[in-house]
Amino acid sequence: MICVPPTQLTNLRGKSVKTVTNNKESVSEKSSLSEAAPNPLMTRRLRRRSFLRGLGATSALLVPATTALINNTKAQSSSQNSDSGGQLTKGDASILRFLAAAEIIESDLWEQYWELGNGTLDFASHNPQPGTTLTATNGNAPYIKALQLLDGDMPQYILDNTDDEFSHANFLLAYLNSKGANISELELLVGPHFRTLDKQANGTPISSRATGSTQKPRLTNLTQLTVDTSFWGRYRDDRANPDLGGTNFVQAVPSLNSGKHTAIPRTDADTTSQNGALINAIAFTAGFHFCFIEIGGTSLYPSLALRVRDPEVLRIVLSIGPTEAMHFQTWHDKAGNADAGNPPFTVSDPINNSTVTFTDLTASTNELLQANLIMPEPCPFLSTSFPVCSIVRPTDTVGAAMGAVNALTADGLFTGQTPEFFQLLADLASDADQARR
Numbered sequence: 001m002i003c004v005p006p007t008q009l010t011n012l013r014g015k016s017v018k019t020v021t022n023n024k025e026s027v028s029e030k031s032s033l034s035e036a037a038p039n040p041l042m043t044r045r046l047r048r049r050s051f052l053r054g055l056g057a058t059s060a061l062l063v064p065a066t067t068a069l070i071n072n073t074k075a076q077s078s079s080q081n082s083d084s085g086g087q088l089t090k091g092d093a094s095i096l097r098f099l100a101a102a103e104i105i106e107s108d109l110w111e112q113y114w115e116l117g118n119g120t121l122d123f124a125s126h127n128p129q130p131g132t133t134l135t136a137t138n139g140n141a142p143y144i145k146a147l148q149l150l151d152g153d154m155p156q157y158i159l160d161n162t163d164d165e166f167s168h169a170n171f172l173l174a175y176l177n178s179k180g181a182n183i184s185e186l187e188l189l190v191g192p193h194f195r196t197l198d199k200q201a202n203g204t205p206i207s208s209r210a211t212g213s214t215q216k217p218r219l220t221n222l223t224q225l226t227v228d229t230s231f232w233g234r235y236r237d238d239r240a241n242p243d244l245g246g247t248n249f250v251q252a253v254p255s256l257n258s259g260k261h262t263a264i265p266r267t268d269a270d271t272t273s274q275n276g277a278l279i280n281a282i283a284f285t286a287g288f289h290f291c292f293i294e295i296g297g298t299s300l301y302p303s304l305a306l307r308v309r310d311p312e313v314l315r316i317v318l319s320i321g322p323t324e325a326m327h328f329q330t331w332h333d334k335a336g337n338a339d340a341g342n343p344p345f346t347v348s349d350p351i352n353n354s355t356v357t358f359t360d361l362t363a364s365t366n367e368l369l370q371a372n373l374i375m376p377e378p379c380p381f382l383s384t385s386f387p388v389c390s391i392v393r394p395t396d397t398v399g400a401a402m403g404a405v406n407a408l409t410a411d412g413l414f415t416g417q418t419p420e421f422f423q424l425l426a427d428l429a430s431d432a433d434q435a436r437r
């Protein structure tokens with residue numbers, strides 16, 4: 001996850017701002033915005049409200065039936081104020097709204113992986129998108145076979161991760177609604193408005209046309225990814241912590257961190273290209289992307305928990321967050337099997353004009369790369385004067401939500417999305433990052 005430096009914090013209302021640098025809080029009385037000066041963020045918030053009104057968004061219109069049933073009267077009463085937390089503090093509501101947005105995004109991307117990488121129905125939760133019912137797709141056989149090079153249980157894990165994200169999104173939506181918090185922006189995310197990603201301008205599918213895909217327009221793009229695999233070195237390095245200035249962690253697959261790569265077959269042609277080499281590379285790319293997504297959630301929840309006020313909201317954040325870590329741990333173990341037992345495996349993708357090389361990390365004797373070193377290595381925590389400690393990292397709370405948006409954007413997950421979409425996410429992140437205990 002990319003952390004936003006404190007200098008990028010915006011003081012909303014000209015009040016003193018707490019900044020956290022190297023884990024020491026300091027209170028700055030210096031305001032970047034005088035009372036009289038126009039406040040760009042406030043102006044943007046006002047624009048956002050008129051933007052929402054222009055779209056005719058009203059609470060409980062687009063939420064799933066089960067969510068709408070919960071106290072939608074309260075939600076409607078607060079629909080005129082997009083910042084309203086109802087019975088929650090504004091800060092707690094903003095944090096939960098941002099986490100709900102992240103879970104809606106996760107739901108959309110995991111649904112795509114499930115359609116192609118599993119395709120059978122064994123869900124405890126429903127898709128948070130209202131009016132949609134999951135139907136069995138039976139998956140894409142060559143993609144499933146390639147994923148199973150990482151582990152025979154990959155299809156099962158993909159279904160379960162998808163189910164978990166659906167449940168996170170549905171729960172957070174229902175909880176916010178039950179407290180009368182405004183969820184109009186989240187309704188836009190779960191509804192059809194931003195589910196527009198279908199094809200690139202040149203006709204290349206963004207929503208897969210391969211066997212198994214429902215081919216519906218998407219919220220997220222899994223076909224033009226730049227996957228940051230530095231989580232690999234970050235969790236193996238016992239001398240550095242991003243919260244204490246650690247940078248340039250070793251990438252597991254450096255070539256995934258440049259250029260654009262697809263993590264799903266775009267068409268059935270991708271499954272036979274280069275005698276099957278391309279679909280294997282696509283599946284390995286997916287394996288590392290699973291880690292990237294779930295390690296983001298692993299850091300995001302504790303980072304935001306630090307600014308939650310209500311014990312029940314804290315319980316929610318502390319109870320969901322570790323499941324992201326469980327997901328990461330599983331994927332971390334499986335991704336290390338890419339190319340196991342083989343010489344370096346290089347594949348070019350003529351559509352994205354990119355090349356990726358996977359090496360056998362199971363054979364590596366470099367402790368920053370070795371595949372089976374999946375337990376978090378102890379590292380400096382809070383201060384280098386303390387003994388090293390095995391922890392999630394980063395967990396610095398400053399700018400955590402915007403950092404997550406920046407990381408997902410750099411990942412290419414939103415390639416093709418509209419300026420309105422980015423504005424909405426930035427607004428939700430900005431609000432969450434303004435929350436104070």
Ligand SMILES: [Fe+2]
Nearest residue numbers: 103106165168
């Ligand atoms: Fe989640």
Ligand SMILES: [Fe+2]
Nearest residue numbers: 106294297324
């Ligand atoms: Fe997740």
